[in-house]
Amino acid sequence: MTLAVENALLDGERVGLRCEGGAIAAIGPEVAAQPGDEMLDAAGAHLVPPLVNGHTHAAMTLFRGSGGDLPLMPWLEEKIWPVEAKLTDEDVYWGARLACAEMLRSGTTRFWDMYWHPGATARAVADAGIRATIGAPLFDLHSSPEELREAAHRGLEELAGLGPEITPALAPHAIYTVSEESLRWIGELSTERDLPVQIHLSETEGEVQECLARHGARPAFYLDRLGLLSERTVLAHGVWLDPEELALVAERGTTVVTNPVANMKLAVGGVFPFPAARAAGVAVGLGSDGAGSNDSLDLLADLKAFALAQKHAAADPTAIDAGEAWAVATGATAPRLGATALEPGAPADFLLLDPRSPELGIGELTAGIVYAAAGAAVDTAVVAGRVLMRGGEVPGLEEVVVQAAGRAGRLGL
């Protein structure tokens, strides 16, 4: 299957793009369609890379609007965990399908997921045509390290051999829900099988205080001691990482994904120290976190919140500029998140942004994307050379919304 895009604007220059076998075959001013190509006339739309959502719990779309005004621990213990115990594959499948549709509509074509029934999420991702790194959440707070190991192996089995769009990962929930013994084991398994690891870290100040009291070290140093701070590891949040921790995280090649909207909604009381992380050389990405705690999956909207929170926390409007914020959202500043460039040989994943949208018609494009636009400015999304959205329409969305609402109703949500 071949696809040709004509009349797109890339950095202000009119270009064509051809896709073959899911990859970009050619891109540039001279590139034109060839006989037999599926044709897509961009009509002057802006060609940009898609966004990478570095941390979410896709199927938590089912929990949207449930207990949204509670603090983190009561929210988890009273509203989330009891319902999660009743989830089935079909619940997770439709919750994740809804998440995939929302992400696609707002320009995200790759995400990192931590959720129950990972095989069901993988099926949803494959059916939606996008890409994800997926791990079953691992806890042994109310179970044993043996049970955690079984759960880890079961999760990996569900995700084995599913094709290039799905990357299996290990997803220990957090340092306060997984024992030292299990964290150490997860680090060894990650090394042995070259598996990515995603974990919530330093989301609240209380977590840091508890770690100091129980382990005599701040969270990043504690993880490092257990062999879990590596270039394969992605830390979600990192709000309370201090300068010494940031230096260590940079040295280990570990990625941090900041989730500004979820952090503000759960009122964690701080802002991820992006300027210090940048100065230390930390790879940083952007995430939405789950729809249970955001509640949107529109990463383009979160991008504005990210930039504003950084400026506000630093009391300095130059703390981050639009170009840098955009690079964080597209994964360009965090290579381990899996983003690819718009160049020949790379996967044919890209967006067309509508130049006639009110937010992008006037002024510098990147500033418009970061500060003025939200997901609605995305006109077209292409993944692996397949047009998954055109004119802002995701085929089959209506059915997905109905099915997901039905599953949420079944769960009493």
Ligand SMILES: [Zn+2]
């Ligand atoms: Zn999370």
